[in-house]
Each structure stands twice: as C-alpha cells, then as structure tokens.
Amino acid sequence: MYSKIEIKNTSIEEIIKKYPYIENFFKEQEIPIENKSQTLNEIFKNISSIEREDIVYSEDETAEKLIQYIKNMQEFLGVEDNTVKNLSILPGKDKEGYAEKYEKLTIKNGEIISIVGPTGSGKSRLLADIEWTASGDTPTGRHILINGEKADKKWRFSGGKKLVAQLSQNMNFVMDLSVEEFLHLHAESRLIENEDQVVERIIEEANRLAGEKFSPGAQITGLSGGQSRALMIADTAILSSSPIILIDEIENAGINREKALKLLVGEEKIVLMATHDPILALMGDRRIIINNGGIADIIKTSEKEKSMLKELKEIDSYLNELREDLRYGRELKRNNIFSLYDA
Amino acid sequence: MNLVTFSGPPSSGKTAVILKTIESLHDRGLKVGVVKFDCLYTDDDLLYKKVGVPVKKGLSGSLCPDHYFVSNIEEVVQWGLDKELDLLITESAGLCNRCSPYIKDVKAVCVIDNLSGINTPRKIGPMLKTADMVVITKGDIVSQAEREVFASKVNTVNPDALVMHVNGLTGQGSFEFSTLLFDEDEDINTVKGKKLRFSMPSAMCSYCLGETRIGEEHQLGNVRKIDLGDSGV
Structure with missing residues (x-):
C-alpha cells in the first residue's frame, strides 16, 4: 500500500495498473485527468480554483481518501474468501425481560428457516440483531456468532457488503435502466470479473422464475410485479454480497416460489423467510416462533407436516x-x- | 453536552431518522434537543414537540440557510446548555448542494435516500464528501441491488464515511445508529473559535445584492458563464 506522499507522487497510470477500480474513484470525484502519466501532485498544481471547489477535497485530503478507498476495496475483494458457513443466535430476553427458552440456534448455509409471529412480535428486531451482529448490546441482549465465533465488527459498518440482503413485496426498481444495463452496473459495483456471463446467467434464471419472459433490453421499471420479483431474486442469489437473505412476505407474486428458494439455497445462502403462507413455511427446514419480542419456540418441520405440502400445492x-x-x-x-x- | 449536525437534501428523511433515533436515546435516559434550520417554512418542530423534545426552529428567509446556520450556531449551543441537554442535534436542509454546515471536531451526519437517483452522491458535494457518517434511507422500497449500488457510490465519493441504513418509517437501524451518536467523554461548551469543514461560496454578485434586471450590463462581481460551445452568444 502506498503512503500519502507516495500516492501523491505516483503517476495515475501506475496506480491504476495496480488497482484498476480506482478509475471509478477519479470519475466520481470529478478530478480532471488530462494525462494519466501525471501524478496527483501535478494535477492539483494545474487545477483552477473553480475545479478545486468542485472537488471539495484538497490535494492531501484527496490522497487520504484515495488510500482509504483502496483499503475498503481490497477488504471488499478479500472478504469473498471468508464465507459464512453458519450463523448462531444465542438467547437474550423478551419484552418483559424473561429469558428466551432455547439454547442456541445454529443455521447452516443452504438452510431455509421460516420466521412466524404476529405483527409487532419482534421479527424485525430479530433480523436487526442478525444484521448488527449483536453482542449483548441491543435491546434483546442476544448474541450472534458467525462460524461459531464472535462476529467481526466489520459487518456493521461496511457500505457494500452487508450480512443480510432483503427482499420484500414492497420493493420496486426505481432506476431508469434496461435489465442488462442495470445488471452490469450492479456487477461493476461488486468488482465481478466475468461480468457478461454473470449477467447472462441472472437473466436466464430470472426468466425461469417468472411466468412471463422478458428480454435483456426491457426497462426494469416497466417489468410486471412477477418479473421484477423474479429478477430481484435471481440478482440477489447470484450477485448480492450478502450471505444471508431475508424474504419478507412474498406471497402470490406471480413467480415460481419453489424454484426461487432452490436457486437461493443452491447459491449457498442462508434463507430466512418471514411468512404466514403455509406452502412457503413448510418449505422451510425449521420455523422460529416469535412472541412478545422473544423467540418462544423453534419447531422442526415434521414429516407429517411435509406430507401436507402435496395437497397444499394442489390447492x-x-x-x-x-x-x-x-x-x-x-x-x-x-x-x-x-x-x-x-x- | 454532545453536538451533532445533521444535513441532507430536502425530503431525504432527516426528521424521521432523528425522531426514531431519539426514541432509542430516550430509552437510555438521555435528554435530547433539536434545532431545525429551514428556509421559508417548516412545521417539523411540532413533530418534535409532540414527543416531548425541546425544539427551536430557525427560518433563514431570503438568506442561504447554511450561512444563517453559521451565524447562529453559537447561540444555539448556548440554548442547548441552558436546557441542560445531553445531546443537541441541529438539522438543516442543503438546498443548493454547495454549502455544508459541518464544523471541524463536531460529529457530522448526512442523510440521503435511495430514491434520489444513482448520481446523487456525486451531485451533493461537500454535504456528503465532508460528513463522518452517511445514513441512507428509504431502503424498504427499492431493490437489494439498487441499495448495494447506491451504497457503493457513496463509498466511492466519501471512502472515510461510516455508512448505515436506517428506515425512518419502521425505525429499522435507528437503535444501532443511536449507539454511535452519543459519546460520554465529549463535552462541548462553545463552538466559538471552531471552523467550518468547507468554506461557504466565495461568490458575491449583483444578484446577491438585490439586482433583478437581466443582462450583461447588470452582472457585477463574481460571475460564472455557461459553456455553450460555438452556439453561445
């Protein structure tokens, strides 16, 4: 890694050779680079006061921000290796302060867990505890372990890689882009190498889930509810950096829900599903019963229950x-x- | 007393985020007060009053709200001390995206929302670039991918900032955010002698002074011209 003095006096070209993604940094910072053989120091010497004002940062600050950006990105790229194999939730207390009556809940990747409970029972709090990798410092006093160990605080604050990705009925696409452009933009932000193949695969999987097919050139804001949901699921499964996915009440959304779950689980995600749809709930391996702010029980889906799935699907x-x-x-x-x- | 300055484009959800965060701070027994800066009109002060938060509002009228902020911040701090607050929050809307009210050594939070468009992090300049923490709102209504892309844009524009997602409606994330706002060891008695993180614009032109007539002969002082290429006049 460069020191502040080094990075100011190294040509932009050379830095890009080492860290290709920093081109993006210069673009977003609107630093006027006419010649990539110049150094930051040289660029700032020739900058007009108007340009300087637009950049906001001074030469020193720009160098510091650039170093921090490279650090963030290197960490982001490195984190792919330390996958989340399992997640454990250690008991805390409910709204009245009574201890939760379970020992330790461990969820492995590829597992589907349903979360059930009335509105206001504490489903969101449970999710927030996971996302924040609680260590006795949230209102429930729960602890979250990742791969059996106390979770790294990095999960709390990073901009790009969150522990939990969320999908819900209320979510919509808002960007004015085609499906293809949109997926490329997402892939770019993830610094994916084989972008074209990944984008192609997402569109293929999404079309497998959706009732009606859509083309890569379709505008994302113009997709039907089912198509949007299908694209969101395929994109989250394949491109999201988050190892855990929360699905919130995706009921009759015009997609093949069984295939959707299989896709997510196949990508080694941990799937948490807040649902009161019996078909979805029975697709889960276990279900967490939430009541009065605490986990009241954890039920394993029995064979008897699973046998009901056939008739439910028929209905x-x-x-x-x-x-x-x-x-x-x-x-x-x-x-x-x-x-x-x-x- | 702790002091935190909140800033962000209009309607990004500043008030909603602050209100939800105050709930968690109240649970810890902290006394929080708010001063809301706006331009022409606001009734957000009523929302704070409703939940028992000491509040004052300042309307800048024909002045730039951020200039108005700097000219009044010391008095505001004294008001907070007078009310024996543990934490004083100032809230101001960035209007032209050029100024930012952040002060060196005073916690600075920028609130921006997922709906505002992918290039917004780049557009809002000093308000985002010089913030310590960036709170992203309205995540519940856009897709996971858009949330990820937006957060990564924020990270590219201000790599040092701590980025958090808070939902102003449900309060999701506000407890976690609240744990970062109050610091036992911090004690601010005055902001006299402190400095802004970024200068307010140096521009001063005839229109700043009340000129209303249009035309080159009426333009005096600091004037910048649009580049229209060959088609320009």
Whole structure:
C-alpha cells in the first residue's frame, strides 16, 4: 500500500495498473485527468480554483481518501474468501425481560428457516440483531456468532457488503435502466470479473422464475410485479454480497416460489423467510416462533407436516388455474379435488 | 453536552431518522434537543414537540440557510446548555448542494435516500464528501441491488464515511445508529473559535445584492458563464 506522499507522487497510470477500480474513484470525484502519466501532485498544481471547489477535497485530503478507498476495496475483494458457513443466535430476553427458552440456534448455509409471529412480535428486531451482529448490546441482549465465533465488527459498518440482503413485496426498481444495463452496473459495483456471463446467467434464471419472459433490453421499471420479483431474486442469489437473505412476505407474486428458494439455497445462502403462507413455511427446514419480542419456540418441520405440502400445492395450483381462466376470459370449472363435498 | 449536525437534501428523511433515533436515546435516559434550520417554512418542530423534545426552529428567509446556520450556531449551543441537554442535534436542509454546515471536531451526519437517483452522491458535494457518517434511507422500497449500488457510490465519493441504513418509517437501524451518536467523554461548551469543514461560496454578485434586471450590463462581481460551445452568444 502506498503512503500519502507516495500516492501523491505516483503517476495515475501506475496506480491504476495496480488497482484498476480506482478509475471509478477519479470519475466520481470529478478530478480532471488530462494525462494519466501525471501524478496527483501535478494535477492539483494545474487545477483552477473553480475545479478545486468542485472537488471539495484538497490535494492531501484527496490522497487520504484515495488510500482509504483502496483499503475498503481490497477488504471488499478479500472478504469473498471468508464465507459464512453458519450463523448462531444465542438467547437474550423478551419484552418483559424473561429469558428466551432455547439454547442456541445454529443455521447452516443452504438452510431455509421460516420466521412466524404476529405483527409487532419482534421479527424485525430479530433480523436487526442478525444484521448488527449483536453482542449483548441491543435491546434483546442476544448474541450472534458467525462460524461459531464472535462476529467481526466489520459487518456493521461496511457500505457494500452487508450480512443480510432483503427482499420484500414492497420493493420496486426505481432506476431508469434496461435489465442488462442495470445488471452490469450492479456487477461493476461488486468488482465481478466475468461480468457478461454473470449477467447472462441472472437473466436466464430470472426468466425461469417468472411466468412471463422478458428480454435483456426491457426497462426494469416497466417489468410486471412477477418479473421484477423474479429478477430481484435471481440478482440477489447470484450477485448480492450478502450471505444471508431475508424474504419478507412474498406471497402470490406471480413467480415460481419453489424454484426461487432452490436457486437461493443452491447459491449457498442462508434463507430466512418471514411468512404466514403455509406452502412457503413448510418449505422451510425449521420455523422460529416469535412472541412478545422473544423467540418462544423453534419447531422442526415434521414429516407429517411435509406430507401436507402435496395437497397444499394442489390447492394452490387449482387457484392459479382459476386466475389464469379469469385472465383469459374462460369459464371457471370446478376441480375434482373437491368432489368429496359432493355428497 | 454532545453536538451533532445533521444535513441532507430536502425530503431525504432527516426528521424521521432523528425522531426514531431519539426514541432509542430516550430509552437510555438521555435528554435530547433539536434545532431545525429551514428556509421559508417548516412545521417539523411540532413533530418534535409532540414527543416531548425541546425544539427551536430557525427560518433563514431570503438568506442561504447554511450561512444563517453559521451565524447562529453559537447561540444555539448556548440554548442547548441552558436546557441542560445531553445531546443537541441541529438539522438543516442543503438546498443548493454547495454549502455544508459541518464544523471541524463536531460529529457530522448526512442523510440521503435511495430514491434520489444513482448520481446523487456525486451531485451533493461537500454535504456528503465532508460528513463522518452517511445514513441512507428509504431502503424498504427499492431493490437489494439498487441499495448495494447506491451504497457503493457513496463509498466511492466519501471512502472515510461510516455508512448505515436506517428506515425512518419502521425505525429499522435507528437503535444501532443511536449507539454511535452519543459519546460520554465529549463535552462541548462553545463552538466559538471552531471552523467550518468547507468554506461557504466565495461568490458575491449583483444578484446577491438585490439586482433583478437581466443582462450583461447588470452582472457585477463574481460571475460564472455557461459553456455553450460555438452556439453561445
């Protein structure tokens, strides 16, 4: 790593050779580089007072910020190796101050956990504890361990790599970009190497999840609800830096939910799902019951419950068929699974 | 007393974030007061009053609100001491994105929202570039990817800043944010002699002095011209 004096007196070209991503830094800082063989020191010598005012930072400050930027990016790139293999939640207390009645909850990557409980029961607090890698310093007093150890504080403050990625029914795309442009922008911010392939794969997976297909050139703000959801899920699974994904109430969103979960789990993510949809809840390996601010119980999905999944899916697909019939102006027909009511 | 200056574009969610954060600070038994700076109108002071927070508002009228801020900050600090606050928060909206009210050695927070557009971090200049902490709001309504891209842009523009996501509606993240605002060891009695982190504009032109007529002959002082290339007059 360069010292402040070194970085001021090294040509921009040479720094870029070592850390290619800093081109982005110069662009965002609006530093007028006419000739890349110049050093920061030389650039600042020839800068007009108006340009200087636009940059905000002085030469020294720019050098310091650049060094910090390189440090952040190097750390960001390095973190890919230390994956989160598992996450443990140690008990704290509920709103009344009573200790939570479980010993230690460990969730491995590739596992799906449902979180259930009425509104205001403490689901958000649990999620916030995970995101903040609580160490007895939040209102619940819970502790979060990563790979069995006390979590590194870096998860709390980094701009790019958060521990938890979130997907919910209320989220929309707001940028004025095509699907392809948008994915490239995201990939760029993640410093991904094989950008084109990754972008192509995300579009392919998203189209597999969506009912109606979309093209790479489609505007993201013009996608249907189902298409948006599908793209968000595929993008989060493949491009998000976060090892844990929280899915908040994605009910009948016009996507294949089973395939969506499989995609997330296949990318070695830990999936937490706040849901009261029985089909989704039963796809989980376990479910956390939240009540009065605390974890009241952890239930393993039993074989008996899992066997219900088949009939639930049948009812679900029946409802979906009826929706399709309505959409295309057909007459609604009764399904024979209800023939037992025909006494 | 602790002092924290909040700044951010209009409607980015400053007041909502501060209100949610104060809830957590109250739980710790801290006495918090707010002074809101705005231009022509605000009724945010009523929101603070409603939750029992001592509040004052200052409207700058025809002056730049950040200039007005610097001219009044010492009196505001004395008001806070008078009220025996543990923490005084000042809130001001950056309007032209050129000035910023941050003071050296006083905690500076910039609030910006995910909806404001991908180039906003670059556009808002000193307000973001010289902040210690950046709070990003409205994350609940945009996609994960957009949140990640936006946060990475903020990091590129101000690599030193600590970046946090806070939801002003649900309060998600506000408890965590509140733990970073108050420092037992900090004790500010005056800001006299302290300096701004970035100078206010040096521009002073005939329009600053009340000129209303348009045309070259009425433009005096510090005038900058748009570059229209060959098509220019």
